[in-house]
Amino acid sequence: MSKPFEELKRARNEKRMSLVQVAEMTGIDTEYLAALENAEFSLLPDPLYVRGFIRRYAKTVGVNAKPILDAYREWEQEVNFIEETNQQVSLPSRSSRYQKNRKAGWKSPGSAIEKFKTLNVKKKRILVSSAVFLILAASAVIWLIIDKVYSGAETVQLNQSSSSAPDSSSAAMVKKRPVVRLAQPAEKSDYGDVYSIENADKVEVRISAVKLAEIQVRSGGPTGEKIAEKTLRAKKTEMFSDPKWLSLRVDHPDHVKIYVNGVLIDTSKQKEVSLYQLKIKEK
DSSP: OOHHHHHHHHHHHHTTOOHHHHHHHHOOOHHHHHHHHTTOGGGSOOHHHHHHHHHHHHHHHTOOSHHHHHHHHHHHHHHHHHHHHHTTOEEOOHHHHHHHHHHTTOOOHHHHHHHHHTSOHHHHHHHHHHHHHHHHHHHHHHHHHHHHHHHHHHHHHHHOOGGGSOOHHHHHHOOOOOEEEEEEOGGGOTTSEEEEEESOSSEEEEEEESSOEEEEEEESSTTSEEEEEEEEOTTOEEEEEESSEEEEEESOGGGEEEEETTEEEOOTTOOSOEEEEEEEOOO
């Protein structure tokens, strides 16, 4: 991806121009010019502005802007595809979990036991007898189903021809989507919400800032090596990956969107400093 953008730097060096000189001629900040040369798109503003930056920079140093614009549009399409996919799947926020439990009127198992104790002897006998009858009836139905399934399976195995075997090549084309689950909530963990990731070779995290936010990322867990500690400005995006485990600390989770292997973690209601442990599920 960076090769078309390297032409900008090459042409600038041939003209013996510094980034400061190009910035003065184009009106583009030097940090944006450097980001264009290195294809570091997460450091750039809205794509609408970036396309204008590319045209101005290319014109100033005398290179064809079309291959560079095409490369940037290709990157845009990839990002948009990820965004559309992410909108289909998301995990609830911590606050929404609380609200859901309250609306459902959740009670502990002990409350049902207490109600049973208050029933008279006759009602208790009726309830127990009904439960036993239902258990016996369900057992009979299950055995009938199992017997039918096994006898049917044997018939299929004997009559099945080789032509009906599944096409291994087509099956290989179907790639399982990564599954992200809340393994342990922050209420039961010393290091924030713990998420497990299945059907993935590594942990991939993308953090997009809506407003100013401070982030810290560690590899291998909350006490692992610190790989990033920075301030994200609005419309900035950072991406991180690790073979097994990423630990994320965010001062204003409601200011960012966190995508874990293509799944959006809803942090829109979390205003306090929060930790997130993102781990590949052990097989």
